Amino acid sequence: MIETNQQHTDEDEVDETDEQSRFEAVYRRTYEQILGYVMRRCSSPEDAADIVAETYVIAWRRVSELPQGDTAKLWLYGVARRVLANHRRGERRRETGHAELTAETRRRYAMAAPSRYDHVDQAMNAISDDDRELLALSVWEELDPGQIAAVLGCSRNAVRIRLHRARKRFARALKDARPAAFHPRPLTNEESR
Amino acid sequence: MSKDQVFRERARVLDTDLSGSATTAGADALLTEIFQVERTPAPVVRRTRRVPAPSRLLLGLAASVVLAGAFVVGPSLFKESGQVYASQAVTIDRDGDEYVFYITDGDPDPAELQKAFQKVGLDNVKVELIPVSPRQREPVVGWEASDPGSRMSSTTSDCKVRVEGCLTAFNVTADLKGPAKLQLGRPAKPGEKYAYPIDATVSGEAMAGTTIGGLTVAEAVRVVREHDLKVTYQLRWPLHEGVGYRAEEQVPASRVDPGWKVAEAESYNDGAIVLSVEPGPGATPPPGY
Known part of the structure; x- marks a missing residue:
């Protein structure tokens, strides 16, 4: 009886080790993309660090569901998307301290180009959250419609159509938000000299 | 610059800027902390009932x-x-x-x-x-x-x-x-215009498997007519020095130069295709565009 229990314990440890190895491989392979995904959507480095950490905590808890290969990245984008949405609704969980990650993320934010609000930002704010996210997944994450469909949980065809519409709406918003300098106006006396 | 590039430039960072970040001290420390988090069985389904809907x-x-x-x-x-x-x-x-x-x-x-x-x-x-x-x-x-x-x-x-x-x-x-x-x-009913445009070349659509974007208008029209479909035109007038465009719809064929380039083909209904055309150099947009 004792031997049987011991055998189970050994098997459990082997399983745990296998799962840790598999998780670490996915973690190392996807970390840059998930960190990038979150940083591009989060204005605060502290929040970004929290969301990256929580995304991977959830992935570890659900390691048995973690897909193999490139699909793992899409699955993790989906998890990060939901964590981000919960975070924006004020639902926050913190199961790791990740002080070093927070410090690193602060440095990365400090190094990023300073933002300036102009007609492009105005256009990006004018379109809906759904349109902006579709364009972001396509342009920032460089996902094709099939991959976006996997992240959002809808059909590839629906993504193609929505992406097409989002591009049109963004183009229209850019037009509507054209900078004041582009508007023709009469020259002042000094300018016309 | 295309509007996609305009959008892309607004990214705080790109993945390429984060090269090497998966092996930093912060990434290592987080991984160690994650392995210390107690794992739980499969998540509980939030919904209390799973009732198959009537088929x-x-x-x-x-x-x-x-x-x-x-x-x-x-x-x-x-x-x-x-x-x-x-x-x-x-x-x-x-x-x-x-x-x-x-x-x-x-x-x-x-x-x-x-x-x-x-x-x-x-x-x-x-x-x-x-x-x-x-x-x-x-x-x-x-x-x-x-x-x-x-x-x-x-x-x-x-x-x-x-x-x-x-x-x-x-x-x-x-x-x-x-x-x-x-x-x-x-x-849509036969002949009814689609409220949502759809790329005519995607799988299942009338011109599936063909490539229309990049062809001249004359070439594209020939391909569309080979499929026994009618053609309508839309012109894309560029905005912001090439960033974005404004579409002029229902343009008569007489105003479309056969040598201009087609950007894409969309299904108008089950019998007609809308060719989105980029006017060539020197083309004059109508008032208001």
């Missing part, structure tokens, strides 16, 4: 008598989540502060859908069915609302697992304030 097949048979009246269950019976309504066309779950709609009819009766929204208290939502390509496999969903706090999103949940025969699913804020409009695709 369309059943409804077409004698069971229609039983299922003719949709049933409404008081949300209190299911606490914060669970099924609150089901009919031939739609099953509705309450999930926290949202309702989840599972659409099971590809060409639903708008009155039935409207009734479903009313049954769960979303009286202000006007349901509109819009014609889309019959070859489109999934219904199109659109949403307009005056309430800035309202949300409608395609759900990432397992639509078909939750409800048998589910075609699409979406979440809507339960505590919706003010009027809103939901648009859902229905198969």
Whole structure:
């Protein structure tokens, strides 16, 4: 009886080790993309660090569901998307301290180009959250419609159509938000000299 | 610069800027902390019930008598989540502060859908069915609302697992304030213009497998006519020194130079294609463009 229990314990440890190895491989392979995904959507480095950490905590808890290969990245984008949405609704969980990650993320934010609000930002704010996210997944994450469909949980065809519409709406918003300098106006006396 | 490039340049960082970050001290420390987090069994499904919705097949048979009246269950019976309504066309779950709609009819009766929204208290939502390509496999969903706090999103949940025969699913804020409009695709009738354009070259569409973007107008017209389809034109007038464009629709063929380039082909209806054309150098846009 004792031997049987011991055998189970050994098997459990082997399983745990296998799962840790598999998780670490996915973690190392996807970390840059998930960190990038979150940083591009989060204005605060502290929040970004929290969301990256929580995304991977959830992935570890659900390691048995973690897909193999490139699909793992899409699955993790989906998890990060939901964590981000919960975070924006004020639902926050913190199961790791990740002080070093927070410090690193602060440095990365400090190094990023300073933002300036102009007609492009105005256009990006004018379109809906759904349109902006579709364009972001396509342009920032460089996902094709099939991959976006996997992240959002809808059909590839629906993504193609929505992406097409989002591009049109963004183009229209850019037009509507054209900078004041582009508007023709009469020259002042000094300018016309 | 294309509008995609304009969008891309607004990224705080690109993945290439983060090269090497997976092996920093911060990444290592987080991984160590994660392995210390106690793992739990598979997550508990939030919904309290999993009730297969009636299939369309059943409804077409004698069971229609039983299922003719949709049933409404008081949300209190299911606490914060669970099924609150089901009919031939739609099953509705309450999930926290949202309702989840599972659409099971590809060409639903708008009155039935409207009734479903009313049954769960979303009286202000006007349901509109819009014609889309019959070859489109999934219904199109659109949403307009005056309430800035309202949300409608395609759900990432397992639509078909939750409800048998589910075609699409979406979440809507339960505590919706003010009027809103939901648009859902229905198969267009023969000759009816599609409300949602669809790339004519994608699988299942009239010109599947062809490449139209990049051809001259003359070349594209020849390919379209080989498919026994009619051609209409739209001109794309560039904005912002090449960033973005404004479309001029219903342009007569006499104003389109055969040598101009085609950007893309979309299905106008089941018998006609809209060629989106980029006017060549020196072309003069009409007043207002």
